[in-house]
Amino acid sequence: MQVVPDKNQDTGNQRTLTFIEDLNAFASDHKASRWSGTFAEFLNDIVPSNPRRYTRISHQYIYDVLCWYRNKRRAEDTDSTAPTELFTEDLFGIDSALDRVVEYFKAASAGSDIGRRLLLLLGPPSGGKSTMVILLKRALEEYSHTDEGAIYALSGSPLHESPLNLIPGSMRANFRKTYGVDTAGELSPYSQARLDDEFHGDFMQFPVERIFLSEASRVGIGTYAPHDPTTADIADLVGSVDLSKVADFGDEGDPRAWSWSGAVYSASRGLLEMIEILKVKREFLYLLLTLTQEKNVKVSRFPLIHLDETILAHTNLAEFNKFLQEKENEALLDRMVIVKVPYTLSYLDESRIYGKLVSNAPAFREVHLDPHVLNLAAVFALYTRLENPEREGLDLTKKLRLYAAEDVEGFSVNEVDRIKAEASEEGLTGVSPRFVINAISNAITRSDARSLTSMEMLLALKDNIESDARMDASQKKQWVDFLVLARKDFYNRWVKEDVHRALFASFESEAQQLLEKYLDEVEASLDQREVTDPITGEGRPADERFLRQVEEKLKISESGKSSFRQEVVRKAMVSFKAGEKFTLDSHSRLHEAIEQYLFEERRDVLRLVTSAARPDEDAEQKISAVQERLVREYGYDDHSAMEALSYVTTLLAQE
DSSP: OOOOOOHHHHHHHHHHHHHHHHHHHHHHHTOOOOOEEEHHHIIIIIGGGOGGGGGOOHHHHHHHHHHHHHHHHHHHOTTOOOTTHHHHTTOOSOHHHHHHHHHHHHHHHTTOGGGGSEEEEEOOTTSSHHHHHHHHHHHHHHHTTSSTTOEEEETTOTTOOOGGGGSOGGGHHHHHHHHSSOOOOOOOHHHHHHHHHHSTTOGGGSEEEEEOOBTTTTBSEEEEOOOOTTTOOTHHHHOEEOHHHHHHHSOTTSGGGEEOOSHHHHTTTSEEEEETGGGSOHHHHHHHHHHHHHSEEOOTTSSOEEOOOEEEEEEOHHHHHHHHTOGGGHHHHTTEEEEEOOOOSOHHHHHHHHHHHHHTOGGGTTSEEOTTHHHHHHHHHHHHHOOOOOSTTOOHHHHHHHHTTOOBTTBOGGGHHHHHHTTTTTTSSSOOHHHHHHHHHHHHHHOSSSEEOHHHHHHHHHHHHHHOTTSOHHHHHHHHHHHHHHIIIIIHHHHHHHHHHHHOTTHHHHHHHHHHHHHHHHHHHHHTOOEEOTTTOOEEOOOHHHHHHHHHTTTOOTTTHHHHHHHHHHHHHHHHHTTOOOOGGGOHHHHHHHHHHHHHHHHHHHHHHHHOSSOOHHHHHHHHHHHHHHHHHSSOOHHHHHHHHHHHHHHHHHO
């Protein structure tokens, strides 16, 4: 009997081989050479190759990480130019905040006084603050395994301190002359005790090793999460006496009998993340801010302990507002660089966030989402974050579209920055991505169809709003009204366009012909000349009735028609001079008007096709063709395509 090869098995085997090859390539790229030796060997063998690399402070090291990641991406994509590249694959729509974070590290790396300030990320929950820090920590770990990210420390030092701290102060000017760079930092009490006891002061014999930053191993990356202020112990930051070692060294004051497990020691040479920093006791804050400004901490039984690390903290608005109300905190605020990290104000970026979160959940990867589910959910979220505009002629819907770089009559894209400046607190309140994703998850798990439509998603959001105990009745009503507004001002238009295009296979060519007719008529109208009728060959005046039918779809007034027509002609001339064809995509607003015009022309046909209770064979074929085209070309599945057809039929019946 002949055995038929299993193609699925072959594909699976190929995937396995490819994955193993990728793992081997990753391991090869990240294979770091380990090194150990004496301080004398370190000065002779390691430092001369790149003295600047081994004297970097933490801010310089972190900024180098950002530049290294950018350069790595640039090798794959020549358009990658910004040090924010580390964040842009996971964080969307907060470019301004990311730019400010990079500017902080750039200025601190250059030696600016800004490096003596604690960096505080301030924003609403689920806005990307924690993700930003996580990405930075992972990049630090990866960079430390590369040649350019090599970092060396005194062997056995719980502070992972720089070997160059061994150089006596009187010899540092000579070091600068020899290697062309400065070095700063003092030996820790722990290493000083070892130097005196084990090496009898001969620092040239002190062992040095290459280290690799690791949060899990508490090397160069530390994290502190707040406790109940009444029970929080500052020992979590700076350690305490280790009673088990007192017997070995005979004195509680011996630094080797101290527990160096505090978070500030773990983060030495790298990054300390302070979660919800404003929830900690004030004495904790003073310690951290002194560490940031003076590069040292004071523990009662030891002299000042030098520490080089960057403190990156984050907190939410409620805690920050409480902190502001206490006047004694003004001095603390003065020693912080505060970067606001708001929610995104573009529904397109918000939709990308949902897409990433949904794709990360294994249970939802096989669930089909209709093409508007995520965008529509994002529109609702944005309504809750925007402030009502005071400008005449501008409402929430127009503002939302402007923020997504869409054309809005009466407003220029150049005005967006000014409009945002008029509402500086936008994005700091409103619905969080987590709230929306929870609703989508609930809708998916409740359905057996393995398919989620936009209307099902809106109903799930409505259920979440009404069952949320944190909101009062007025806020619930406002948010439900936003759901209705999102459906009315966005979904209705999107789904009608999809069904219309699917109904008419010749839509693109038909719409282009209509566009060209509009251009011919506009030019004739502006030039006050006649148009040659293609059928009779006779001249006739410009078809003003047709022009106004198209323009009225965009609510262009009689008084505004001339300027709109001149704008269209200008854009057409720009395309012509560039050697390009003027198409529907050349003018988004005119594109919208042409679509609506065609839709109005065919609405009776659409009603007939989709609304017949007992359709005849011809109508059934048309319904089937529309449904198939929605599935094949517009991102629907059978379940969502039928709902779209049914919904559009209802809309037409109401008009």
